[in-house]
Amino acid sequence: MKANLARPWLSKTGLLWLLVAVLAGHAHQAAAADRELYQLKIYHLKDKQQEDRVDAFLKDAFLPEIHKLGIQKIGVFKPIGNDTAADRRILVLIPYKSFNQLQSVTERLEQSPSLGSNQGYWTAAYDNPPYQRLEIIQLQSFADNIQLQAPPLKGPRAERVYELRSYESPNEKLHLNKVQMFVKGDEVGLFKRLGFNAVFYARVMAGSHMPNLMYLTTFENQAARDEHWKTFGADPEWKKLSALPEYQHNVSKNEQKFLYPTAYSDY
Numbered sequence: 001m002k003a004n005l006a007r008p009w010l011s012k013t014g015l016l017w018l019l020v021a022v023l024a025g026h027a028h029q030a031a032a033a034d035r036e037l038y039q040l041k042i043y044h045l046k047d048k049q050q051e052d053r054v055d056a057f058l059k060d061a062f063l064p065e066i067h068k069l070g071i072q073k074i075g076v077f078k079p080i081g082n083d084t085a086a087d088r089r090i091l092v093l094i095p096y097k098s099f100n101q102l103q104s105v106t107e108r109l110e111q112s113p114s115l116g117s118n119q120g121y122w123t124a125a126y127d128n129p130p131y132q133r134l135e136i137i138q139l140q141s142f143a144d145n146i147q148l149q150a151p152p153l154k155g156p157r158a159e160r161v162y163e164l165r166s167y168e169s170p171n172e173k174l175h176l177n178k179v180q181m182f183v184k185g186d187e188v189g190l191f192k193r194l195g196f197n198a199v200f201y202a203r204v205m206a207g208s209h210m211p212n213l214m215y216l217t218t219f220e221n222q223a224a225r226d227e228h229w230k231t232f233g234a235d236p237e238w239k240k241l242s243a244l245p246e247y248q249h250n251v252s253k254n255e256q257k258f259l260y261p262t263a264y265s266d267y
Contacts, residue, residue, distance in 0.1 A: 034144030035140050035141045035142075035143065035144055036095055036096070036097065036140070036141040036147050036148055036200075036202075037095070037096040037097070037098065037099065037101075037102060037138070037139065037140055037141075038093060038094065038095055038096070038138075038139040038140075038141070038148070038200055038202055039093075039094045039096065039102065039136060039137075039138055039139075040091060040092070040093055040094075040136070040137040040138075040139060040214075041091070041092040041094070041134065041135070041136055042089055042090075042091050042092075042134070042135040042136075042137070043089060043090040043091075043092075043131045043134055043135075044087055044088075044089055044131060044132045044133045044134070044135065045087075045088040045089065045090065045131050045132060046087075046088070046132050047088070048083075048088075050088070050129075050130055050131055050132070051082075051088050051090065053120045053121055053124075053130040054090050054121065054130055054131055055090070055262070056120060056121075057118055057120060057121035057122070057130065058076055058090070058092065058262075058264070059262075059264040061114055061115050061118050061121070061122075062092075062109075062115065063076075063264065063266075064114075065109060065112050065114055065115055066094070066105065066109065069105050069108055069109070071094060071095070071096070071105060072266065073095055073148060073150055073266050073267060074092065074093065074094055074265070074266045075091075075092070075093035075199065075261065075265050075266060075267055076090065076091070076092050076093075076261065076262045076264060076265040076266075077090075077091045077092075077093070077162055077164075077259035077260065077261055077262065077265065078090055078091070078259060078260060078262060079091075079257055079258065079259055080161070080258045080259065080260055087132075090262075091164075091259065093199075093200075093216075095148050095200075135208070136206075136207075137204060137206070137207040137208075137214075138204070138205045138206040138207065139200075139202035139203060139204055139205060139214060140202055140203050140205050141200060141201065141202050142179060142182060142183050142188070142201045142202065142203065142213075143183055146183070146188055146201050147200070148199060148200045149197075149198065149199060149200075150199070150266070150267040151197040151199060151218035151267060152197065153197065153218060153219075153220055154220070155220040155221060157260075157261055157263065158260065159220065159221045160218065160219065160220060160221065160260055160261060161218070161219045161220075161221060161222050161224070161225045161258055161259075161260065162199070162216060162217070162218050162219075162258070162259040162260065162261065163216070163217050163218070163219070163225060163256055163257070163258055163259070164214065164215075164216050164256065164257045164259060165214065165215055165216075165217070165254065165255070165256045165257075166204075166209065166212055166213070166214045166253075166254070166255045166256075167212065167213050167214075167251045167253075167254050168209055168210075168211065168212045168251070168252050168253040168254075168255075169211045169212070169250055169251060169252055170249070170250075170252045171211065172211050174211075174249065174250040174251075175203075175211030175212070175213065175250070177246070177247065177250045178213060178247075178250040178251060179203060179213055181241070181247045181250065182201060182213070182215075185241050185244070185247065186241075187238075187241060188201055190232070190235065190237055190238055190241070191217065191232075194228060194231055194232055194235065195228065196217040196218075196219075196228055196232075197217060197218040197219070198215060198216065198217050198218070199215075199216040199217070199218060199267070200215060200216055201213070201215040202214055202215065209253075222258075225258075
């Protein structure tokens with residue numbers, strides 16, 4: 001008799017925990033949905049001719065078309081010293097609100113008559129390609145309150161320095177620890193206080209170097225960049241954060257690329 005009386009109580013408890021789990025799952029999905037997605041396309045080019053063809057395609061066809069589809073703030077960059085590099089590159093940063101939007105926009109671009117008729121790029125012959133290889137890195141912003149920002153730079157565009165940094169970790173756990181250092185440790189806040197003008201902070205969700213996180217900071221010129229990092233290294237808050245035991249050994253490789261925005265980039 002006692003066992004029968006207990007069953008309704010257990011059933012209600014089970015339902016309560018089920019409801020809590022469902023609500024928690026919805027909250028997690030909502031939080032993830034609020035995080036922005038970034039696609040970083042890197043064109044690898046063998047010479048000036050290929051560079052000019054990709055430039056023309058991006059400027060005259062791709063950016064106007066993707067703007068029509070509601071995607072704004074497209075960044076187009078080239079490495080400083082690109083004209084003398086053996087592997088010339090053009091980097092395109094595209095923000096998306098969700099994977100569904102990324103898929104939808106990609107499909108519509110592939111079916112676009114204006115892109116499809118582009119002879120220098122889209123319909124180029126197999127033995128005369130517009131690039132050597134196209135590399136794509138898929139990223140997701142750290143949190144819903146850390147999203148893409150257009151930098152408030154005022155100086156000449158040709159002098160601006162955009163610094164793209166990547167931090168590879170020994171394993172997934174230490175990668176998450178490095179992300180936590182930026183978010184909960186407030187390394188992001190430190191960069192903001194010191195005026196680094198960050199465009200984005202993001203985890204690499206798919207790419208050739210993982211686990212990894214990347215971020216892009218901006219400066220008026222090289223001298224400003226160097227002075228900012230000098231101030232950063234001497235900052236007491238950074239010294240305290242970087243010395244915490246829980247944040248040790250979470251990076252195995254750090255790379256930085258110095259970029260400048262093209263004349264047709266949105267920022």
